[in-house]
Amino acid sequence: MTNEAWGEIREQLEKRLGKNNYTTWIEPLKLNGLKNGVARFEVPTSFFGDWVSRNFADHIRAHLNANGAQVERLEFAVKAPARRAPAAATAPAAPRAESAAPAPVARPKAAARARVSEEELPGAPLDTRFTFDSFVVGKPNELAHAAARRVAEGGPVSFNPLFLYGGVGLGKTHLMHAIAHELQTRRPELRVLYLSAEQFMYRFVQALRERQIMDFKELFRSVDVLMVDDVQFIAGKDSTQEEFFHTFNALVDQNKQIVISADRAPGEIKDLEERIKSRLQCGLVVDLHPTDYELRLGILQQKVEFYREQYKGLKIADGVLEFLAHRISTNVRVLEGALTRLFAFASLVGREITLDLTQDCLADILRASDRKVTIEEIQRKVAEHYNIRLSDMIGPKRLRTIARPRQIAMYLSKQLTPRSLPEIGRRFGGRDHTTIMHGVRKIEELMATDSQLADDLQLLKRLLQA
Numbered sequence: 001m002t003n004e005a006w007g008e009i010r011e012q013l014e015k016r017l018g019k020n021n022y023t024t025w026i027e028p029l030k031l032n033g034l035k036n037g038v039a040r041f042e043v044p045t046s047f048f049g050d051w052v053s054r055n056f057a058d059h060i061r062a063h064l065n066a067n068g069a070q071v072e073r074l075e076f077a078v079k080a081p082a083r084r085a086p087a088a089a090t091a092p093a094a095p096r097a098e099s100a101a102p103a104p105v106a107r108p109k110a111a112a113r114a115r116v117s118e119e120e121l122p123g124a125p126l127d128t129r130f131t132f133d134s135f136v137v138g139k140p141n142e143l144a145h146a147a148a149r150r151v152a153e154g155g156p157v158s159f160n161p162l163f164l165y166g167g168v169g170l171g172k173t174h175l176m177h178a179i180a181h182e183l184q185t186r187r188p189e190l191r192v193l194y195l196s197a198e199q200f201m202y203r204f205v206q207a208l209r210e211r212q213i214m215d216f217k218e219l220f221r222s223v224d225v226l227m228v229d230d231v232q233f234i235a236g237k238d239s240t241q242e243e244f245f246h247t248f249n250a251l252v253d254q255n256k257q258i259v260i261s262a263d264r265a266p267g268e269i270k271d272l273e274e275r276i277k278s279r280l281q282c283g284l285v286v287d288l289h290p291t292d293y294e295l296r297l298g299i300l301q302q303k304v305e306f307y308r309e310q311y312k313g314l315k316i317a318d319g320v321l322e323f324l325a326h327r328i329s330t331n332v333r334v335l336e337g338a339l340t341r342l343f344a345f346a347s348l349v350g351r352e353i354t355l356d357l358t359q360d361c362l363a364d365i366l367r368a369s370d371r372k373v374t375i376e377e378i379q380r381k382v383a384e385h386y387n388i389r390l391s392d393m394i395g396p397k398r399l400r401t402i403a404r405p406r407q408i409a410m411y412l413s414k415q416l417t418p419r420s421l422p423e424i425g426r427r428f429g430g431r432d433h434t435t436i437m438h439g440v441r442k443i444e445e446l447m448a449t450d451s452q453l454a455d456d457l458q459l460l461k462r463l464l465q466a
């Protein structure tokens with residue numbers, strides 16, 4: 001077959017498979033020859049050959065035959081680059097009767113493992129403090145903790161992916177690191193890769209720039225456990241999403257465990273492709289709820305043990321931890337920061353940590369924790385969420401697409417602020433308090449039957465209280 005004829009077939013394949021698939025998988029193929037019913041291709045890596053063989057061999061063969069060739073099977077051989085051993089990934093001679101199936105190619109796993117050494121894994125360093133031992137379990141996080149423990153056992157994959165989500169500073173990263181630490185101890189042979197979605201994007205862009213996209217693909221597909229933190233970061237970043245989707249699918253196909261975290265549920269991440277959302281929802285989705293008083297107290301008690309070691313002789317009066325657990329309800333990170341500052345301050349001035357000292361030293365944190373949500377903030381957030389104008393919140397329009405978000409904002413104003421119905425009415429363009437009451441009741445009714453609305457409300461509340 002001439003180069004020209006192969007060129008035409010490639011064009012047909014582009015139409016058939018789409019631009020993306022074509023550019024990534026077909027264009028780099030080099031047809032080396034056609035003999036005795038075998039079409040031989042040169043590919044950049046064995047992984048590449050494996051992928052094309054599994055996903056596109058039927059199409060390629062069909063198009064070759066439609067253009068006059070008589071091909072029964074395809075063979076893919078890796079060209080011999082300077083920096084790699086020439087690992088041929090050719091198909092074993094398949095029996096003729098099975099020739100319609102894609103040509104089987106040696107799985108690249110072992111080769112990939114040998115090439116991609118542990119040091120090359122582009123992961124983020126793990127924080128040695130983030131272990132299961134240092135994670136305090138309470139009602140708000142018990143399910144997430146149990147699911148993380150299960151994954152950390154490294155047994156058969158029972159849910160894929162594990163999707164952990166929750167507001168800022170509630171322990172998502174801590175749990176992911178804990179899984180990685182535990183797996184390193186229990187199953188040291190597993191290749192565990194932890195990184196943030198931002199790092200994933202950075203690596204991807206770097207690979208594109210340096211024309212090493214095949215190495216990138218091979219590397220990410222050769223891990224046993226992939227953990228990606230803060231996945232909401234890739235929303236709206238089209239090529240990264242695309243690549244993430246393929247990586248995700250390839251690992252799930254190989255039954256490799258994936259753990260993902262985000263600040264909200266998959267369905268609530270704006271600008272994330274629908275197919276990715278649905279993939280992310282396929283496994284187990286668990287929520288880390290905002291902390292309650294008991295959990296905060298438990299965490300403080302555990303951290304205090306650590307500080308007692310560090311600041312020997314420093315005393316802490318009764319009631320201080322209870323006071324902090326009661327007053328600082330934003331997130332665990334703030335709670336930890338408060339305790340660190342308190343101990344450092346007390347040790348500098350050489351005094352016992354009393355309630356008075358706590359109030360002086362943490363005045364700003366305590367004030368910020370007291371911050372009340374305002375009606376204006378609620379209107380702004382709701383308008384943003386539903387993509388309507390802020391002015392429509394107070395305007396007269398009765399269209400459902402505007403009236404419903406307005407009622408949601410009324411409901412949240414009643415729930416999250418101490419304002420009376422007439423006061424809320426005044427902030428909504430001078431509406432009567434009965435209109436506000438009607439709006440609040442309507443949302444209460446709908447919440448019982450409309451799970452999407454209930455989810456929206458939960459998210460909005462979380463965003464407003466964060």
Ligand SMILES: Nc1ncnc2c1ncn2[C@@H]1O[C@H](COP(=O)(O)OP(=O)(O)OP(=O)(O)O)[C@@H](O)[C@H]1O
Binds near residue numbers: 135174263
């Ligand atoms: N249940 C817990 N027990 C002990 N420490 C906790 C717990 N939850 C959170 N922390 C601590 O709170 C801090 C913040 O947690 P982490 O970084 O895991 O939050 P996150 O949910 O990933 O937040 P972000 O979305 O900001 O990345 C960490 O120091 C972590 O150790």
